[in-house]
Amino acid sequence: MSTLMELYIAFVKIGFTSFGGMSMVPLILEEMRAHHWMTTEDLTNVIAIAEMTPGPLGINCATFAGERTVGVLGGIVAVTGVLMPAFTLTLLTAICFERFKNNEIFSKILLVLKPICIVLIIVTIAELLGENYFSDGRPDLLACGIGLLMLYLIGKKNWQVPKVIGLSALLGIVCYGIL
Structure with a gap:
């Protein structure tokens, strides 16, 4: 079996047996070690990079692990594998929902x-x-004030969420300092 196929199967297993985020890390570690694709040091670096980059940890880990194992194509294959279970379950749920949406028992559920x-x-x-x-x-009056200001900016001034997050982060840094 080719390494790409093994990588895909490994990440499909990870996707089906974990619930995303940190729960994926032990499974990724186990698969990478079992196939001798990475050393423990490599895995530590992958997890550190995945934690620092924006996006879900599981997808970031899959991307970096796949890329380190087989290159860019490996990253694509690993991400496809880790997403396949969620995609499949979502698709099946949508099909069931569409099929049973007028069913009396389903409506009661x-x-x-x-x-x-x-x-x-x-x-x-x-x-x-x-x-x-x-x-x-x-009550932390400063935090409450920042929260109320953000609520006002979203509710009354129609600010976009990313803008509000940026401003609240800035206010938090200014008011509380950088830890």
């Missing part, structure tokens, strides 16, 4: 799932608010 998803989102927002706007149980 969605009726239950929608509020559950909303609650999960609200809980996540509450946790993030607690982490970002409270320090030692007390």
Whole structure:
């Protein structure tokens, strides 16, 4: 079997057996070592580079690992492999949704799932608010002020999200200093 095919299969396995992000790292390490494609030092460098570059860690790792193993074509093959499970499952879900959207049982399932998803989102927002706007149980007035300003800029002034993120980062650096 060619190295490209082995690389593709390895990353399809990684895509099916992990949930993205850091959960992919041990699987990538195992596959790279098992095939003797990289040394531990190479893998450490790949992970460091993948963490520093924008984008999902799993895709970045696949890109760099594939490129280091076989070159640019290896990077393309590895990314295709790691994305294939998510693509396949999303496609199957879309097909099922289209096929069963008028089904009474499916409609009832969605009726239950929608509020559950909303609650999960609200809980996540509450946790993030607690982490970002409270320090030692007390409100961080500066952080609250920055947050309210950003909410105002998005809601009333129609600023685009990247612009708001950039401004809030700048304000955070100015107000809190660089750690």
